[in-house]
Amino acid sequence: MNKGESMKINLNNKEVSMAGESFSVRELLNLMHFTFPMIVVKINSRLVKKEDYERVFIGDGDNVEAIHLISGG
Amino acid sequence: MKSKLEKLKGTCIGIAGCGGLGSNCAMALARAGVGTLVIADFDTVTLENLNRQYYFREQVGQKKVLALQENIKKVNPDIDVQVHDVHLGPDEVVHIFKNCQVIIEAFDLADMKLMIIETISERFPDKFIIAGSGLAGYGANNALRTRRLGNLFICGDETSEVSETLPPLAPRVGVVAALQANQALEIVMDDMAPTIGDDVWDE
Numbered sequence: 001m002n003k004g005e006s007m008k009i010n011l012n013n014k015e016v017s018m019a020g021e022s023f024s025v026r027e028l029l030n031l032m033h034f035t036f037p038m039i040v041v042k043i044n045s046r047l048v049k050k051e052d053y054e055r056v057f058i059g060d061g062d063n064v065e066a067i068h069l070i071s072g073g
Numbered sequence: 074m075k076s077k078l079e080k081l082k083g084t085c086i087g088i089a090g091c092g093g094l095g096s097n098c099a100m101a102l103a104r105a106g107v108g109t110l111v112i113a114d115f116d117t118v119t120l121e122n123l124n125r126q127y128y129f130r131e132q133v134g135q136k137k138v139l140a141l142q143e144n145i146k147k148v149n150p151d152i153d154v155q156v157h158d159v160h161l162g163p164d165e166v167v168h169i170f171k172n173c174q175v176i177i178e179a180f181d182l183a184d185m186k187l188m189i190i191e192t193i194s195e196r197f198p199d200k201f202i203i204a205g206s207g208l209a210g211y212g213a214n215n216a217l218r219t220r221r222l223g224n225l226f227i228c229g230d231e232t233s234e235v236s237e238t239l240p241p242l243a244p245r246v247g248v249v250a251a252l253q254a255n256q257a258l259e260i261v262m263d264d265m266a267p268t269i270g271d272d273v274w275d276e
Binding site: 049 | 268
């Protein structure tokens with residue numbers, strides 16, 4: 001990632017500015033401290049399967065929704 | 074209102090898991106008048122379940138799907154209850170819930186919750202799924218809420234995980250189960266349209 005670049009995304013209805021041009025889903029979750037192992041992630045309303053977190057990238061202007069799935073039922 | 078309630082009779086709702094969320098949600102939907110309930114679980118009723126699940130002492134040892142069917146029928150014998158005593162994986166989810174308009178995720182474990190959300194989103198992107206996430210302990214009434222992500226609704230506080238120090242208890246489990254049932258009614262009675270193109274990322 002190029003340190004001179006930055007991007008803005010919408011994460012759970014809040015605008016977030018980030019240094020860099022793009023991040024994998026995995027990188028974003030780590031940066032944003034999503035700590036539980038199971039998370040629902042949607043980018044521009046499309047679900048990203050857990051197996052695709054490394055290969056799907058988030059870029060400037062993307063709308064990202066991430067919600068923890070917590071055991072118990 | 075009468076015609077809206079009438080819609081429920083012709084509605085099929087699937088319930089994946091018949092523990093604390095599933096058993097209480099099923100009873101709420103049955104009392105509201107949903108015509109067809111498809112219930113699935115592999116487990117049997119234990120004494121420990123009775124602190125939150127909709128079963129009775131004499132049902133300990135019975136298969137949960139059969140005990141729940143019996144309890145639903147006691148409220149309303151006209152409801153079509155389809156029981157599946159099975160361990161649900163992606164193939165079973167697709168097969169069992171293919172005729173349901175709305176699916177209630179009522180599993181215990183988070184990896185199973187993700188499994189059914191991924192499966193339904195991929196295979197049935199036009200169906201609604203209502204999941205539960207975060208219901209352990211007691212108190213914090215106003216932390217329990219519902220969030221919508223397209224055709225997926227998530228009910229709960231999204232933080233409190235069941236553990237030895239934070240057990241699942243009837244009130245909070247019941248609230249989340251009722252949130253799920255209430256959301257299902259809104260979808261059906263208000264003819265909520267599924268979001269189009271709300272599927273799975275595939276490059």
